Amino acid sequence: LTTQELNKRMAVPLTADCVVFGPYEESLQILLIERKKPPFKGKWALPGGFLEGEETLEETALRELHEETGLGEVFLKQFFTFSRADRDPRGRIISTAFYALLTPYSHQIEAGEDAEKVRWWKMNELPFLAFDHLHIIQMGLENLKRDLKISPLIFEVLPRHFSLGQLQKIYECILNRPVDKRNFWKKLQLMPFIIKTTEVQKGSRRPASLYRFDRQMYQTSVNQGFIFDL
Amino acid sequence: LTTQELNKRMAVPLTADCVVFGPYEESLQILLIERKKPPFKGKWALPGGFLEGEETLEETALRELHEETGLGEVFLKQFFTFSRADRDPRGRIISTAFYALLTPYSHQIEAGEDAEKVRWWKMNELPFLAFDHLHIIQMGLENLKRDLKISPLIFEVLPRHFSLGQLQKIYECILNRPVDKRNFWKKLQLMPFIIKTTEVQKGSRRPASLYRFDRQMYQTSVNQGFIFDL
């Protein structure tokens, strides 16, 4: 094999990085870890790590997220592969990025082996970020917003039974703008896969009816030509 | 370094593969090459190849497309990275896929070094495809259709000056359904960045007015809140 032939099969270490969005109250938050090792030791970064064994990148992302933050059973969506040669000071490392969506304080988080700390940061108060992770976050948010409008992503964030108020708050906080309650509720109630349960949510003030998202009914609707749009 | 440590930096060869769409007359076509070498020697596949040197994957895609098919100056969009361990019989190879859009017979194509032949195939008459390339094509088409609706992609396919009839035909052939002429034209004429030139297209029958897409005006419109939607 000539040098050129070898070059053509140049092998590159790959990582999967996760932009975990946690909408909470008024602001969208992101889960970051503080790096324990160089490079960028002590700096904040996206959870993620190297591809291992026979895994797909999707599996890498899930595993690393679990190892570094304790999160499991999370919805992940691949959105871009970052390949600039100078994006990592250790040398050439290519990263495939995923975003996740969950309710922050209903999941336990715990710093894993490679992380000094883990915590939620508000989108508009982010610290200095390692590598090109700020850029990755920005692209992740753009993709999330676009996908949210045309696919029933939002139900991944919610508990199995949820109130329409909860749903609306999450939506508002991701899109970062207020939404008219009546119009929003109307739209949802016209979706045949949003089903009112007999349960109510007690606790704060007037109890709210709880709804559930019926995945199977959603599939049926889509097959019959339903186009999701919020 | 322990085996595990080495494992964590497992390096993988990367390829960039291109799904080149060429809408023409009634049908959407895809550019394929016939492979000159094993594996899948003599079978049809997407143009693409290995990442080299300091390139980004975007640069790899452009270069390989040029080397294998003769195409240059093409609009490319990254849409997914395929990472199943068994997707390539040579071993673990990960591929980042791009789609491109162009008018087929206004570009010269020519089989390069690694290709026996290059030719356009109709979407609904595809031959047996190497690797997971059929799957890649399907995902590429889904992404193309989605992007086409909300971004001014279609102007990448057209010559600098184009008639609304040309535009409509391409649109119909990608979406694979007829479109109402008057409604379609109305929408376009309301876009401030679709500008009528003084030129006309002679040749066939009644001459058609030619329009151009003003990229700068498009940016201005978007900044002022314009939301592209066709």
Added chain:
DNA sequence: GCAAAAGTGTTTATGTTACACCCATGT
């Protein structure tokens, strides 16, 4: 009884769909 979130309809404006004929040219 008061604060706080749940719940509910109607009107207006806007955008989308459906639809058919004349025009300018080449052959």
Added chain:
DNA sequence: ACATGGGTGTAACATAAACACTTTTGC
């Protein structure tokens, strides 16, 4: 003259946006 694609407007319909008050509970 005729065949071909270019070019144009309106009415019906559907969807989206604006808007405010009553209800139920916990404190």
